[in-house]
Amino acid sequence: MSSAPEQQTDVLVVGGGIAGAATAYRLAQAGVETILLDRHDLGTQASGANAGSMHGQIQFTPFRDFGEEWARRWAPTLALLKASVEIWKGLNDELGVDVELRLGGGLLVASDERQLRMIERKVALENSHGVASRLLSRADLRAVAPYVADEMVGGELCPIEGKANPLLATPAFAAAAQRAGATIERHVDVRAIERTRAGFRLETTKGRFSAPRLVICAGAETARLARMLGAEMPIEGHPMQVNVTEAVAPLVPHLVYFAGDRLTLKQARIGSLLIGGGWPAAVDPRSGRYVVDLHGVRRNLAVARRVVPAVGGARLLRTWVGVNNGVPDEMPIVAALDAVAPGLVVGTFPYLGFSGGPIMGELLADLARGVEPRFDLSPFSPARFG
Ligand SMILES: Cc1cc2nc3c(=O)[nH]c(=O)nc-3n(C[C@H](O)[C@H](O)[C@H](O)COP(=O)(O)OP(=O)(O)OC[C@H]3O[C@@H](n4cnc5c(N)ncnc54)[C@H](O)[C@@H]3O)c2cc1C
Structure with missing residues (x-):
């Protein structure tokens, strides 16, 4: 431990991914003295390693695997995503950085009638929650996306979906937070957290920090840190991989998903195709480190080529691994845990x-300031895990 003097502030935010950077920005904007701590640099974990998809619909895989009862419980999350996309739309002006947002629409395609009937039920549920997604017949699909393979029988179009650039968004929030007065401390690993009479004291690799209020939004590490204060919640890290090709001519204007297998496919502004969809990475048995699973890469690329045959003409440049913040029911956790420790706020959007980063920033800042959020957050309490 360093012998640096203890630093005090009003709110400590642990985690400098998109959730933490957006939270620090909203707090500083509201005039709250804030220090953000990250053990690495900002946006270097999931927030910098993700595929940049802007999501606004119920994901097909859990809808199929967990069923409609799950989807109805999950559905309040749609309102958060919708609100987040609205914030995204204003970020270029608000943050002064072009975050390369493009909402060309999300296109979920089906290869058989069974998938299409499931999509129909999913669209109905989304519509009942204010998401203007629509079912596409085979002819609709041809008209909307002539680049999709002929074998596809229809699908869904969700207009509020698309993409943004993960490498730009978190640093843009962090820079805006600093301009608004927040202090950002990089390479500060929080090792221990204790309750004090005045709030919280954090032992870190760069000395002690204390504040009456604490926001823990450390992605996959959130549960481990919250446990130091006696709060239990099932957040786990899931290593996943994403592929990027060389730049090719404009080919895919949508965010494309496939109901028959795991796929997200979209084209970055510079022309590269980003191909993912939640394919798990592997663990190297000797070092224990996460590594690319080549079998998964081949299967992921084959799925992409099946859905959009022209993708086969692009050469793969790189595959990388990031650790996703997973929650068993796939719903966000956003809560003030005063019953555990007054002033404690936790948040993760699995x-x-x-996509959900900007709304997480607003909600976590509201909770830390004691301001009533504009959403009923009871579905997102960790109390649901019993
Ligand atoms: C491969 C992959 C692809 C994805 N694709 C998409 C997508 O296309 N669209 C989408 O919407 N989402 C996607 N996601 C999910 C999304 O990236 C994450 O849900 C989101 O980035 C989480 O943000 P966060 O700020 O909560 O966490 P993170 O970005 O993980 O940030 C948490 C931060 O906490 C810090 N931290 C942890 N422990 C400590 C400690 N002890 N002390 C100090 N700091 C600490 C970490 O260093 C890190 O910077 C993807 C994720 C992965 C991994």
Whole structure:
């Protein structure tokens, strides 16, 4: 431990991914003295390693695997995503950085009638929650996306979906937070957290920090840190991989998903195709480190080529691994845990947390300031895990 003097502030935010950077920005904007701590540099974990998809619909895989009862419980999350996309739309002006947002629409395609009937039920549920997604017949699909393979029988179009650039968004929030007065401390690993009479004291690799209020939004590490204060919640890290090709001519204007297998496919502004969809990475048995699973890469690329045959003409440049923040029911956790420790706020937006980053910033800042959030957050309490 360093012998640096203890630093005090009003709110300590642990985690400098998109959730933490957006939270620090909203707090500083509201005039709250804030220090953000990250053990690495900002946006270097999930928030910088993700595929940049802007999601606004219920994901097909859990809808199929967990069923409609799950989807109805999950559905309040749609309102958070919708609100987040609205914030995304204003970020270029608000943060002064072009975050390369493009909302060309999300296109979920089906290869058989069974998938299409499931999509129909999913669209109905989304519509009942204010998401203007629509079912596409085979003819609709041809008209909307002539680049999709002929074998596809229809699908869904969700207009509020698309993409943004993960490498730009978190640093843009962090820079805006600093301009608004927040202090950002990089390479500060929080090792221990204790309750004090005045709030919280954090032992870190760069000395002690204390504050009456604490926001823990450390992605996959959130549960481990919250446990130091006696709060239990099931957040786990899931290593996943994403592929990027060389730049090719404009080919895919949508965010494309496939109901028959795991796929997200979209084209970055510079022309590269980003191909992912939640394919797990592997663990190297000797070092224990996460490594690319080549079998998964081949299967992921084959799925992409099946859905959009022209993708086969692009050469793969790189595959990387990032650790996703997973929650068993795939719903966000956003809560003030005063019953555990007055002043404690926790938050994680699993799997879709790049899309949800801006709304997480607003909600976590509201909770830390004691301001009533504009959403009923009871579905997102960790109390649901019993
Ligand atoms: C491969 C992959 C692809 C994805 N694709 C998409 C997508 O296309 N669209 C989408 O919406 N979402 C996607 N996601 C999910 C999304 O990236 C995450 O949900 C989101 O980035 C989580 O943001 P966060 O700020 O909560 O966490 P993170 O970005 O993980 O940030 C947490 C931060 O906490 C810090 N931290 C942890 N422990 C400590 C400690 N002890 N002390 C100090 N700091 C600490 C870490 O260093 C890190 O910077 C993807 C994720 C992965 C891994």
